Amino acid sequence: PQLYPDRQSYRTEPTGKSVKDTQKLSELNVDKTGKIYFKDLGPQIGWSTVFIAEYAGPLLIYLLFYIRPSFIYGSLAGLKPMHFAAHLGAACWKFHYAKRVLETLFVHRFSHSTMPLFNLFKNCSYYWGFTALVSYFVNHPKYTPPSFGYAQIYLGLAIFILNEIGNLSIHLLLLDLRPAGTNQRRIPYPNKNPLTNLFHLVSCPNYTYEIGPWLAFSSMTQTLTALLFTFAGAIQMTIWAKQKHRAYKKEFADK
Template sequence: MVSVTISSTKPTSLAKGLPAILDFSGKSADVVTVADVKRAFTAKYPNFYPSRQKLSLKGESKSLPDEATLSSIGLSDGGELAVKDLGPQISWTTVFVIEYLGPLVVHPLMYHVPKLFYGQDVQHSSLQKYVYGMVMAHFLKREYESVFVHRYSHGTMPFAYVFRNSFHYHILGGVTLAYAVYSPTYSAASSYILDTIRDNPMFLKACAAVWLWAEVSNLKTHLILRDLRPAGTKKRAVPYGYGFNMITCPNYFFEIIGWFIVCAMTGSYAAWVFLIAGSYMMAIWAIKKHKNYKKEFGKDYPKRYKMIPFVF
């Protein structure tokens, strides 16, 4: 039998009367895991569900992995763990669905009801029609991937983060981008469009072809990553194949190409801001993923660029 004392890093209304002692009858520290402790703590304090808990060793701040046993983290009978309330949680799938829903609502509104936003009707140019179709297809694809393709190592995140994470898509990729590209500046009668390359059917079709290749390639890399992790597991493996033989994060590379095409087609400041902001964040994630792969797989991880071939 092993018992664990749970104290709190700060007072919480979800678990009054801490510290509490949890007993695991008939089990040793070699068998009881951090996940077992979380479940036992929830049984005692039902509103403090496991995904809301961060458990760490007393006096330390590092979160303990759910699969670790008590003995592996140096805890024996009577040892103490500290719990931190992470706040209300929301699934990663729901987070992404909310994020990508913003542009799917904003773009149709500004495209189909321009008088509401610009004070006048807009005769849409071929360029606007192409961009509208590409943006809608992109975010519908994102929604599909969020629900049916992606598998997450962490099941939830703090609900408060939804507002922060949604800013990029709802404001930059939604309101700002839509307001710029569906405006009269890009209309069929605009001097910015008439008799320019932006009104050239061959140019628009060529851009759309490259964009479509980038989108399909991005989906293919996501499917490769999905197949590396069986459903319900946190298994990690070195990805190989389409794009991965040269780049750690080819999905980011193809994402950048897709949005670069929109920038090249429109020349819009809003499109460039969205691309630059997104590329910056993806670069941070790519560096982190590259470092984690090298740390986890060591010499078994092949030499690759992080995000952009021959550059970064």
């Protein structure tokens, strides 16, 4: 009972690639003397569960710093009015992660149903930790507003909104490429939405549109910790994008 299907992996070679759940023994060219190698993947957890946890955390944590600054900075913190940039930063942060939760529930279709349980703690530590770091300085009573005033704030807001719309546009396009209940994958091409034309330049424009809002947020709030969060995310998404690009080239080599 402990080795439920999602934690089982089977290979035709000791270090080979795991066979797909939909494959039959007759399709694997394994005769009566052949071997099938089993691996226990360890405790698993659903992708959507991890995504909701890692995205819901930033919503609640940021709200604590924003709504109850006296809990974090002392009783006098709540008496000092926040700058407009801090209010706008909170709105953008909440919008972004509310969008991510809703996309997890209604838009994303995952290639695999589960991931290692350890990823829950790893991912939540990353998102929750950076949320605390960023929100601590943006909502601080001694917060220093952007150097170029409202022009810098509104320009950052415009770039933030544009990239958020672009990111959603890509996610909706990818949704249409994968029929519900399948692991089918097709080559993504731009549709009539002009924001999807970024597919002509990169394989994973959803990551490009994911980095964009945080660059805008960093400028809009002018905080170094937000820029650090952006930089860390950009490194990770660049790695993912390269992996997906290689996967596309391997899977669709003849197209």
